[in-house]
Amino acid sequence: MARARLLAAWMLVVAASALAALAAADTAVNGSSSSPAPNGWLRAHATFYGGADGSGTMGGACGYRNLYSTGFGTRTAALSTALFNDGASCGQCYKIACDRKNADPRWCKPGVTVTITATNFCPPNYALPSDNGGWCNPPRPHFDMAQPAWEKIGVYHGGIIPVIYQRVPCVRKGGVRFTINGHDYFNLVLVANVAAAGSIKSMDVKGENSSDWMPMARNWGAQWHSLAYLNEQRLSFRVTNTDGQTLVFANVVPRGWKFGQTFATNLQFK
Template sequence: MAGACARAALALALWCALAAAAAGQTGQWLRAHATFYGGADASGTMGGACGYGNLYAQGYGTRTAALSTALFAGGAACGQCYKLVCDRKTDPTWCKPGVSVTVTATNFCPPNWSIPSDRGGWCNPPRPHFDMAQPAWEKIGVYRGGIIPVIYRRVSCVKKGGVRFAINGHDYFNLVLVTNVAGPGSIRAMDVRGSRTPDWMSMARNWGANWHSLTYLNGQGLSFRVTVTDGQTIVFANVVPPSWRFGQSFASNLQFSL
């Protein structure tokens, strides 16, 4: 019995380790492929499934990528950072030697079921794939190659300044976009509390990096409690003043640890 329990525990530990590695959270290098989109100035990458809008204005610039279904996780990966290296052992022709690039997940690369996954349907499940902004891709790949094999791993996101909150929606629908998140970059849970509201209220992921609540909070100062995917939690107390209006953005002085 003891041996069976030990074997079961070992199998469970191995499964957990493999699951963590598949999520890119252990620092282990994993294999994928990468293409590019958006033009030489990355202007075609604006907007996207994470909801960040103008990536230049939000501070994400041209070091961004759209993730395939296997990596995007329904938007839960928005804001995560990945370090990529072109795999010269697999493809010495189109890989630039001795360089790497770090990108932030800002978009979703949808599957194309009409094309085989090895002949154009690069983002089809279960493939891990990065459709990178062209300037980021060209840091590691030769333009004429079009698609390159890469090795990648999750890394901490380094940001300047504090976490930022943009308030959108209307009276009973508060849609909050959270940007400039350091550390793991992605958000696990979020709560809101008004200055005249005694209790924290859970928010739900609406799409990408947008979270919503269905409570009338007009005219109240707002505080947010944000938990990122490595378990860190920060309370952004009164980060939004009572005079706020829909369409405004507010920067905090607080940031998550790397």
């Protein structure tokens, strides 16, 4: 009987140790912890892509194309489904740091933060489990960062690290920029270099031949379209960011504009 009681007690100890190991593994994978994230911060994970110069990050699901010429550089990231919000998060800024409480100290650079702009989408990979390759699978919040940005907070050979993050206002040089593509009766307008909220909630256009604003629709990412013939007209845009601030860019596009042109402004969100 005594031996049976000792064996049962030993089995309980083993079970408790196994549960503790599983809890630790869950923390390492999902960024969850019994202790809350620092005030104002949330937990996620981060990987990197695009090469040491960030050249492989050009383009992307927000439509910003060349991230150097649009002013974003290599401080960018692709967001997982949980954060991307079908493109509504394009242009938003996030401050990210390695989560020292949950990270392997070999791969974490403590005391350092980096601020990135959301410029791309990290698609889910349902062929892989979310704890082993399917990092961007819902419902995981995840940042697939440009390598130079990731290496500000992590050590290259780590590959993936737990992070803490918070959304922050975007700081931009110069005014908002509008790039017009499309063709007759279809104007596709990319809105870039947006400060403050960084992302756009709604947008309207008005040609010089009309006194009424025409609502535009999000086509994909940071690109908005209208279905009207606006060729050869001066164009104005009314833009509302996701924080609810509205700016009117009157006659920002001159007569004689051509598809493919970009028009910079002196007006910016604050």
